[in-house]
Amino acid sequence: MTLLYTSDPERGRIWREIFATEAPDIAFVTPDEMGDPAAIRYLAAWDPSADLLARLSGLEILFSVGAGIDQFDMGKLPPHVRLVRMIEPGITEGMVEYVCGAVLTLHRKLIDYRIAQQEHRWAPVKLVPAAARRVGVMGLGQLGQAVLRALRPFGFALSGWSRSRRDIEGVNCHAGEAELPAFLSGCDILICLLPLTAETRGILCRDTLSQLPDGAALVNVGRGGHLVEHDLLSLLEEEHLSAAILDVTEPEPLPEQHPFWDHPRILLTPHIASMTRADSAARALIANIRKFEAGLPMDGEVRPDRGY
Ligand code: NDP
Numbered sequence: 001m002t003l004l005y006t007s008d009p010e011r012g013r014i015w016r017e018i019f020a021t022e023a024p025d026i027a028f029v030t031p032d033e034m035g036d037p038a039a040i041r042y043l044a045a046w047d048p049s050a051d052l053l054a055r056l057s058g059l060e061i062l063f064s065v066g067a068g069i070d071q072f073d074m075g076k077l078p079p080h081v082r083l084v085r086m087i088e089p090g091i092t093e094g095m096v097e098y099v100c101g102a103v104l105t106l107h108r109k110l111i112d113y114r115i116a117q118q119e120h121r122w123a124p125v126k127l128v129p130a131a132a133r134r135v136g137v138m139g140l141g142q143l144g145q146a147v148l149r150a151l152r153p154f155g156f157a158l159s160g161w162s163r164s165r166r167d168i169e170g171v172n173c174h175a176g177e178a179e180l181p182a183f184l185s186g187c188d189i190l191i192c193l194l195p196l197t198a199e200t201r202g203i204l205c206r207d208t209l210s211q212l213p214d215g216a217a218l219v220n221v222g223r224g225g226h227l228v229e230h231d232l233l234s235l236l237e238e239e240h241l242s243a244a245i246l247d248v249t250e251p252e253p254l255p256e257q258h259p260f261w262d263h264p265r266i267l268l269t270p271h272i273a274s275m276t277r278a279d280s281a282a283r284a285l286i287a288n289i290r291k292f293e294a295g296l297p298m299d300g301e302v303r304p305d306r307g308y
């Protein structure tokens, strides 16, 4: 049984050691060690070339090394190859830290204070209690739910939106397009943790963002393709929105002249909200291979009909 790994070499060194000690029956190889391509059953990759995929005639499962799978062209995967996204504690913990930091930054108006500092203005703003700040999460999956659990102890008024109905303690859950307006109108801080699919591309646009209350703020940690950039810029200009924290853009990195770089009300980070952690990800992958071998459902298997 052979797993081909084609991603970050530093992570690959750690994975090799963990596979050698904890799953010695699975041969861990990199492209230069591949030998007969037909012998590869599992591929762990971020964005494998069409050429490589065409050579792996015995491939059964493509494991994404990240949580997202929008980088893969699902239409080009042979229909029998199963696609699995990465669910592992390192990604979840990183996302929880980032989003909690972003929500507190917006709740405590640190972007406004940063602007005031640059203008040498000493300008305190009255505190809003957390219970009066409405925080909503689009996407109630692995990451959205973990973020909501971590935000609960602060006392924010929490809500969420997903495709199918969810029931999460302490969270006012909304489902489907019909309930999107009610969800949006109750978010002072909106967090996007959706996967990028044909349905969600461009979902953060004038139509939806203008349904947020006046002065609302956005945190986009999903994908750059969720956001219609010029709609965000004009809603900030019109002061309907007060700030945005963006970890993802399209393209990445942004071009040198892009207006986001110097916008005083946009805090930009280079797609670092969370990162796959080598040791916990290797163990999650081994556990998934064991489930597959035992005929059990794998964690994070993608449903091609939904696109996530
Ligand atoms: P999951 O697949 O676990 O959850 C996705 C959620 O989005 C589900 O609740 C799903 O609804 C909902 N959803 C999907 N499509 C729609 C739709 N059309 N309308 C309404 N809701 C929808 O994903 P994860 O939580 O693991 O990850 C989410 C995304 O976070 C990733 O796809 C990736 O883009 C991004 N990410 C970003 C990182 C960063 O560093 N910035 C790091 C890791 C991930 P339902 O519950 O009904 O299925």
Ligand code: OXD
Pocket (backbone or CB within 6 Å): 065, 066, 067, 068, 069, 091, 274, 275, 276
């Ligand atoms: C991921 C990411 O999908 O880092 O894992 O965005």
